[in-house]
Amino acid sequence: MSIYNTQTLKIYNSLSGEKETFTPINEGSIGMYVCGPTVYSNVHLGNLRTFMSFDVIFRYFIHLGYKVRYVRNITDVGHIVDDVDEGEDKIAKKARLEQLEPMEVVQRYTVDFHEILKAFNFLPPSIEPTATGHIIEQIEIIKKIIDSGIGYEANGSVYFDVVKFNKTNHYGRLSGRNIEDMLANTRDLDGQSDKRNPQDFALWKKAEPQHIMRWPSPWSDGFPGWHLECTAMSTKYLGNHFDIHGGGMDLKFPHHECEIAQNEACTGQTPVNYWMHANMLTLNGKKMAKSTGNNILPREILTGKNSILSKAFPASVARFFMLQAHYRSILDFSDEAIVAAEKGYKRLMEAIDSLGQIKTSSSSSLDIASWKQLCYDAMNDDFNTPILIAQLFEGVRFINLLKDNKETINAVDLKTLSTTMTSFVFNVLGLENQKAADSSNDKLEGTINMLIGMRNKARADKDFAMSDHIRDQLLALGIQLKDSKEGTSFSI
Template sequence: MPLYQTNPIKIYNSITGKKEIFKPINEGHIGMYVCGPTVYSNVHLGNVRTFMSFDMVFRYLKHLGYKVRYVRNITDAGHLENDEDAGEDKVAKKARLEQIEPMEVVQRYTVDFHNILNTFNFLPPSIEPTATGHIIEQIELINKIIENGFAYEVNGSVYFDVHKFNEAHEYGKLSKRKLEDLIHNTRALDGQSDKKNPQDFALWKKAEPQHIMRWPSPWSDGFPGWHLECTAMSTKYLGEQFDIHGGGMDLKFPHHECEIAQNEAAKGISPVNYWMHANMLELNGSRMSKSTGNTVNPSELLSGENKFFSKAFTPGVIRFFNAQSSYRSVLDLTNDGLLASEKGFYRLMDGMSLLNSIKASDNSTIDIATWRQNCYDAMNDDFNSPILIANLFEAVKYINQIKEGKASITKDDLELFKSTMHAFVLDVLGLENTAESNSGSDKLAGAVDVLIKLRQEARANKDFALSDKIRDELAAVGIQLKDGKEGTTFTTN
């Protein structure tokens, strides 16, 4: 029996503002779409946080036994500079600045994106479609919306008629906006727009002569509007209606709102059952921004080459830091916060290592089944990873107590304990035990054991100068000795 049958999960649905019992359209199967990056520059750290949160969601759903098709797109065209659609394609702009081909920019930053995500131990999505690979689908979608009377063509560009749409549907239902408020709050136009109303958005944009990325269409040589690709690709790979759509909070409006509108205008149905929005990442209490310099990119954080942090942090520490807060909360990236997480992370990992060496007894003083269910309950409640981690630290306490002989565990419970820890720490949270994955660790362990024995002999002979020297010099190269009841162990953090 798959785990999901005994583990109903609740998901906070952004469109209703409530936690709801999750029920997939097809039992045992889940379709999940997450808006991916625009590959015109190095991936933004905040973007990494969003994808990290959904990576955890993906991992947990898979762990529960769901067959998940996870689609995360690459936006490699059509992302306009601003909502008035007067800007140029971001990719084309960058290409001209750097004097290279647009697809070269796309390639470079796609590779960078994948490298960063691999470093952070992400699972690859099931499908990673590109906007440029789905121009035909996007044109078909525009045709349908025009046919249904919710779009109009002007001078080779096609716009979505928001006012018309709002007569039969509800534009703004995701972001809780009313069209009349939007009208009231729109800035005055400069009169250059082809749009009937400022709230309308482009489905197809005619390319200016100097615009490099362009495709033929029934209306003009041009490029698709920036909300269209997600609708086209989610429909193609997940169907007209699917289970989960995720993305950063900042995409809620207008991007996701427009996705709903496009889908309803084309097919008459709302595309998504559960909307999930990951909250923002801040740096030292305020928004990351290139213009103010309050920003750090993923590779700078990992290398330590930045002005905000006192040292480099490993991918595991950063993943752990992220998992210690809810995906729905604003997370503030600070030096103190990372240092605290680093210590906690290594404590958890030391516990994982120790778990392999503890011995079973005839009885259990710990209720492993209840503890295990607490872990599931945490994740079942809208993927509450902070509560899960609190339970994992309970587990670390158990491990240490067993190790010290202050608690005991039966063989069966120990097996369950090990497999559960493995499942949550490694599979669900995606953390890697760096201490154990060192290459040549067997030889290292052998060498350190020799030193441990020498130190024990020195201590037996009361030669504390020598024993302390061994301990201190090992510490100096990053090997910490830990004296326990049953001998000395070491860690290589």
């Protein structure tokens, strides 16, 4: 049942710098685009936090009853090292260093990305397009920008004339920058002589002879500019004008600024109503960096194989920890902080598990309806998950009082309390009950070990047909048996 008409949602719009009442372009439907990963390495914790923020936003829209088309891309070409126009493609560089085909790199890290997001209980987007799958669309957009007089070709590459565009538009309004200041503070760099202005950015780059990833175009064999990819994929699936565009704070300039400029030059209209940006994540009070060792990968949180944390933590505990901060706030990750979060997470799950123990009365001494609306008010205030979590712990307090018979509740209010708690905890925040998951895992492990025992007996009885059958049936379910001198183990 749709309830979006009963709630007033406000979103902080990076374009205006203010919270604005959310009104979708088409009633009941939302188009949302979020910049996805560049798949040249394992997804890092900061990326995970950004994608988690938009996963919760996606979940809340669904909870309110909206029909959502959520597009999150995969950047598999064209993202240059250090995010400039000159240099080596990040994926091509990784392929060269590891002596792999670029698409091997793309496949390896796309699979890793999906595995991590699944482990952290993300909903998949509605559409997950790749940059390499939309080369034709990007070429067509470049043609339109050239026809508008804003794009120009130079030695096989095509650039966007920022100064000319700025005469009739405001380049820099999303990031609060002024083109004159940018030009004054930019020095000409070697290799940028093809550009009319230092601030111009590439729409298409001519590939050097050694460059592996290349496609034919009217201008040269080459590859698209990084900014153009998102313009092509967002407009293809959401139209020239859509509701929400999101990403990390670090993408505001130049990436999102360039997206706006490309859209306006191509279509004559601003592409997005609400721009949303998630803030950074630090580790032990410092910026995360592989070079300093102040770094941890999401998978290392789950396995405990790291030098940062005292033990392994379940994905839902890490998720709960991250959602205790507002998506626009800087969040500091540390062992002490996640240990504290685990205690809060367990309290929350214990309370939910004990809902069935509460006895009903003919009347209620608790105002459950007002509390329920406070939960919505938190999410309606720019998706304020820390305030929502505070309200959920107020629900935990209610549950404990009711268990101890210190308050009373009727059947209708108990159903409201139970439904609100479970809906916000599991459906909106995307948490999972780890205790139930652990119990399920224990049962699965016990079942597999029983089958291994049956297989061992079949092998001892020289019934190799049965032994092979058990092994093959488990493999078909994604469970691989490994025989060694120590015995038989399994992996899933």
